[in-house]
Amino acid sequence: xxxxxxxxxxxxxxxxxxxxxxxxxxxxxxxxxxxxxxxxxxxxxxxxxxxxxxxxxxxxxxxxxxxxxxxxxxxxxxxxxxxxxxxxxxxxxxxxxxxxxxxxxxxxxxxxxxxxxxxxxxxxxxxxxxxxxxxxxxxxxxxxxxxxxxxxxxxxxxxxxxxxxxxxxxxxxxxxxxxxxxxxxxxxxxxxxxxxxxxxxx
Amino acid sequence: xxxxxxxxxxxxxxxxxxxxxxxxxxxxxxxxxxxxxxxxxxxxxxxxxxxxxxxxxxxxxxxxxxxxxxxxxxxxxxxxxxxxxxxxxxxxxxxxxxxxxxxxxxxxxxxxxxxxxxxxxxxxxxxxxxxxxxxxxxxxxxxxxxxxxxxxxxxxxxxxxxxxxxxxxxxxxxxxxxxxxxxxxxxxxxxxxxxxxxxxxx
Numbered sequence: 592x593x594x595x596x597x598x599x600x601x602x603x604x605x606x607x608x609x610x611x612x613x614x615x616x617x618x619x620x621x622x623x624x625x626x627x628x629x630x631x632x633x634x635x636x637x638x639x640x641x642x643x644x645x646x647x648x649x650x651x652x653x654x655x656x657x658x659x660x661x662x663x664x665x666x667x668x669x670x671x672x673x674x675x676x677x678x679x680x681x682x683x684x685x686x687x688x689x690x691x692x693x694x695x696x697x698x699x700x701x702x703x704x705x706x707x708x709x710x711x712x713x714x715x716x717x718x719x720x721x722x723x724x725x726x727x728x729x730x731x732x733x734x735x736x737x738x739x740x741x742x743x744x745x746x747x748x749x750x751x752x753x754x755x756x757x758x759x760x761x762x763x764x765x766x767x768x769x770x771x772x773x774x775x776x777x778x779x780x781x782x783x784x785x786x787x788x789x790x791x792x793x
Numbered sequence: 794x795x796x797x798x799x800x801x802x803x804x805x806x807x808x809x810x811x812x813x814x815x816x817x818x819x820x821x822x823x824x825x826x827x828x829x830x831x832x833x834x835x836x837x838x839x840x841x842x843x844x845x846x847x848x849x850x851x852x853x854x855x856x857x858x859x860x861x862x863x864x865x866x867x868x869x870x871x872x873x874x875x876x877x878x879x880x881x882x883x884x885x886x887x888x889x890x891x892x893x894x895x896x897x898x899x900x901x902x903x904x905x906x907x908x909x910x911x912x913x914x915x916x917x918x919x920x921x922x923x924x925x926x927x928x929x930x931x932x933x934x935x936x937x938x939x940x941x942x943x944x945x946x947x948x949x950x951x952x953x954x955x956x957x958x959x960x961x962x963x964x965x966x967x968x969x970x971x972x973x974x975x976x977x978x979x980x981x982x983x984x985x986x987x988x989x990x991x992x993x994x995x
Contacts, residue, residue, distance in 0.1 A: 704960075705907040711960045719962055742956065742965035743976060749960070750952020754944065758906075758913045758951070760921050763944035773990040774945060778980045788975040 607633045608640055612654045621651055621716040651717060655700055658693035661722040669729050676730055677780030678772050684748060685768045688756050698756055705753075719745050730783050743782035751775055809835045810842055814856045823853055823918040853919060857902055860895035863924040871931050878932055879982025880974050886950060887970045890958050900958055907955075921947050932985050945984035953977055 611633035615624035626647055630637040644650040652660055664687070668679045688694050704714040719741060727741045728734075754760045755771070763771065781787075813834035817826035828849055832839040846852035854862055866889070870881045890896050906916040921943060929943045930936075956962045957973070965973065983989075 702908050705955065706904050715960045715962055719960075739964050739968070739976075742962040745960075745962050746952040746956035746965060746977070747949055747980070748952065749955050750948040750950070753907065753951050753955065754948035758917050758921075758947075760917055760944040760947050762941050763948060766941070770990060774941075774984075775948070778949070778983070781980070782976075788972060 604633075604635060604639065605643055608635060608643060608650075609654055612650050616651060616654060616713060620712050621647075621721070626650070648717075648721065651713070655703075655713065656696060657700065658690075658696045659687055661687075661718060662725070665722065665725050665729075668726055673730060673784065674780065675776075676726070677778070677783055678776035680726060680744070680748075680779055680783075681751070681776045682768060682772045684751070685755075685771055688752060689768065694756065697752075701752060701757060723748070727783060732784060736787075740782055740787070743787075744779055747775065747778050747782065806835075806837060806841065807845055810837060810845060810852075811856055814852050818853060818856060818915060822914050823849075823923070828852070850919075850923065853915070857905075857915065858898060859902065860892075860898045861889055863889075863920060864927070867924065867927050867931075870928055875932065875986065876982065877978075878928070879980070879985055880978035882928060882946070882950075882981055882985075883953070883978045884970060884974045886954070887957075887973055890954060891970065896958065899954075903954060903959060925950070929985060934986060938989075942984055942989070945989075946981055949977065949980050949984065 608629065611629045612624070615629045615632060618624070619628075624647075626637050626640050629650070630640045633640075640650065644653055648662060649660065664683055668676060668683055671679060688697055701714075704711055723745055724737060724741045727737050727744065732740055751763075751771075755763050766774075810831065813831045814826070817831045817834060820826070821830075826849075828839050828842050831852070832842045835842075842852065846855055850864060851862065866885055870878060870885055873881060890899055903916075906913055925947055926939060926943045929939050929946060932942075934942060953965075953973070957965050968976075
């Protein structure tokens with residue numbers, strides 16, 4: 592798992608790039624902001640941004656202080672039976688949130704994302720489009736069904752994260768991982784590969 | 794539907810009761826705060842609190858600025874076939890959130906609730922315990938299964954509300970009501986009355 596702050600550099604330059612990135616992502620969204628614009632805003636060469644942060648994805652993760660790169664977790668969800676992707680996705684999600692170091696940081700990120708329009712947009716563009724959509728696409732459903740299935744999976748995962756870790760609804764908050772996997776996994780699996788009324792395909 | 798500010802009184806007295814209520818609900822939660830304590834804190838007689846706000850439930854709703862009293866909506870969810878409670882719950886939820894006046898106020902309340910511990914507790918104690926639990930209880934499941942089923946229903950409803958109206962994930966955000974009902978209703982119905990592994994009964 593990628594850790595933030597992995598690449599060291601001049602603290603000042605690093606910080607001005609992060610500030611510029613926060614502004615750019617906030618104003619234009621994840622898709623709209625470019626490394627070139629961020630570099631210009633920070634008054635540095637784009638190559639320096641790549642040197643310090645690698646990809647735009649990693650720069651984004653460092654900007655929000657994400658403890659893990661969700662994209663790196665995708666292969667382990669896809670590895671195994673197609674009928675159990677839902678369970679593996681829920682299990683991995685619970686393991687990341689349940690981590691004593693990462694969990695509280697994720698709660699803080701989600702609280703910020705829900706409170707502000709610009710970070711809600713980040714959550715949508717990054718977690719939904721970059722991460723969940725990859726899982727759904729690789730689950731082998733018709734391409735035109737990918738957006739709605741992704742949105743449905745996201746709705747259950749967001750609600751599970753907030754219900755269990757932020758609002759702390761019992762007995763969901765203290766249930767063991769495998770019980771939650773058995774209860775919520777089938778919902779996610781139906782959204783991923785089950786029969787759905789798909790009149791809102793886009 | 795009950796509207797806030799229905800009962801008029803001296804604006805000063807009304808405001809001091811609301812301030813006292815906010816403090817008391819924040820410190821002790823919905824269940825822990827009493828009309829008596831709130832009245833004492835505001836320096837008025839408990840009868841005056843009842844006169845201005847009616848029940849503790851209505852006082853709470855006025856405190857958070859809730860546009861509707863969710864408890865008043867419960868009967869319409871329960872009226873009809875048991876196998877379609879999930880669909881009716883989702884449909885009603887979408888109608889309340891989709892209302893051009895109430896919707897934006899609900900988004901504001903949820904954003905506050907997620908951002909602060911004390912209001913997350915309010916959301917849990919009030920919406921989950923007072924409202925959703927009534928729906929689940931009346932759905933006729935064994936009493937020991939009510940808490941976990943309520944929590945699961947809450948997880949999907951929270952995620953649907955946030956995904957569709959706050960984070961605005963497409964195509965879920967612009968799908969018509971009946972399409973969402975058909976997609977998410979079966980999930981809620983399974984959580985309400987379906988077969989679940991119930992080892993985390995409380």
